[in-house]
Amino acid sequence: MHGKKERGYDYTPLFRFLLSKVGEDWNEIYREASSRLDKTEPIYWLVAMKEEDEKEYVRTGESTYFSGMYVDDNEKLRLVNPELQAKNLTPFCDCCTHTLNGKVFGAE
Numbered sequence: 001m002h003g004k005k006e007r008g009y010d011y012t013p014l015f016r017f018l019l020s021k022v023g024e025d026w027n028e029i030y031r032e033a034s035s036r037l038d039k040t041e042p043i044y045w046l047v048a049m050k051e052e053d054e055k056e057y058v059r060t061g062e063s064t065y066f067s068g069m070y071v072d073d074n075e076k077l078r079l080v081n082p083e084l085q086a087k088n089l090t091p092f093c094d095c096c097t098h099t100l101n102g103k104v105f106g107a108e
């Protein structure tokens with residue numbers, strides 16, 4: 001059975017904040033983001049600090065995905081795959097609403 005809500009803090013505002021800051025200075029983004037959080041761990045769910053951790057997209061909930069990010073050599077926040085859009089992804093079931101960065105995918 002899908003569709004159960006994950007318990008605990010909702011980090012969606014953080015993920016949206018990070019997406020809105022792509023291309024900007026990582027140190028400033030990190031300072032602002034961490035000042036709003038109870039812990040900094042969720043930042044690293046989306047932002048890879050090592051090349052081997054980079055992912056095009058990250059599953060943050062039952063059927064919720066966000067674009068993976070990394071910090072480039074100039075300390076700027078970047079998308080791992082800037083071309084990735086909701087329509088590129090395929091839902092794994094018919095009963096849930098799947099989203100990438102808040103955009104529904106797989107809906108007819």
Ligand SMILES: [Zn+2]
Nearest residue numbers: 002093095096
């Ligand atoms: Zn489902």
